[in-house]
Amino acid sequence: MRLPNHIGIIPDGNRRWAVGQGLHKQDGYDRGISPGLELYRACRDLGIREMSFYGFTADNAKRPIAQRRAFTSACVKAVEVLSREDAALLVLGNAGSASFPPELLPYTTRHVFGDGRMNINFLVNYSLEWDLGMKKGAIGPALRTAGLPRVDLIIRWGGRRRLSGFLPIQSAYADFYVVDDYWPDFRTEHLMDALRWYAKQDVTLGG
């Protein structure tokens, strides 16, 4: 089986899970640590070379303090758990902000644990602005396509589930709808299905 070299993991749904269990929203995050370990081990045993985990973003850090404390603590624990496995571990994100947990500062350079066979990248207080070394809001003016607003919905015909380089900055928060039919077989119904689906999605815009 053709395996991916590098897998990105977006471990979403912790708060909805907690609410479904009759718990407070913030109680979901701690329940995400052991799945992460299980997933890492399954990937390691398959021979996957690199994984990147979405911890939390600079935008997430604007959430209520109870949630912020809970997801920050879960990320710290997750990194500590992974540091007891075979991994070359690196934490990436804005470490120069109060939202960055000091416990994770030592991990902002890559360290090898065990036999270090898998690269694990853990995003903590990440943002594209930080990644590009720009101030918040500074990406726009630097782009040649700066005049284009954020893309809200992407509809892709032909069944493939990928962006293929389509406006990556403007599309970073877009909802993504795939039509399996090929483009020449377009029917207005595809658009209407996509719009009905979009209308049911929540609006978080990264928050």
Added chain:
Amino acid sequence: MRLPNHIGIIPDGNRRWAVGQGLHKQDGYDRGISPGLELYRACRDLGIREMSFYGFTADNAKRPIAQRRAFTSACVKAVEVLSREDAALLVLGNAGSASFPPELLPYTTRHVFGDGRMNINFLVNYSLEWDLGMKKGAIGPALRTAGLPRVDLIIRWGGRRRLSGFLPIQSAYADFYVVDDYWPDFRTEHLMDALRWYAKQDVTLGG
């Protein structure tokens, strides 16, 4: 119904459609023009304010000459067709390259046609390097996360079909797999389903 302000359109599958009809691959592109007009009109009537169409990329321009001629000609025709509608039309992409059709040069500044009620952005010879004003391969070194290779597969738990800002540069070509279960309900089966799906996807890497 909550409508998106800005819709991105990836009109893929033209070549596979043509092959399915017993035609040459390049014969599919011309059959994508009339669907585009139909889609534009449906969106206009719904009151959508802005659409961005993926014409072709700088990477696509490396394909065999017969395909290149066919998709370039189809993009030129599509822009001409849209210029007879109500649209504020702009073509975005590297116009300083031989792959950019000279017929579209006048559209590289936004022009109003009809009552100009919808912004239409048409990407022609587009690439992120061009967008960021960098040379090919120069994005990497400029990123704080430059050490991370291209993401091949993204798995997202919790049912949402969006990147939420996850490594937008590295993920621009990633295959995107969504698990509807919430993250705390992770099962190894989710990973295996994602990997089996990934193994069946073709590898184009933007080409």
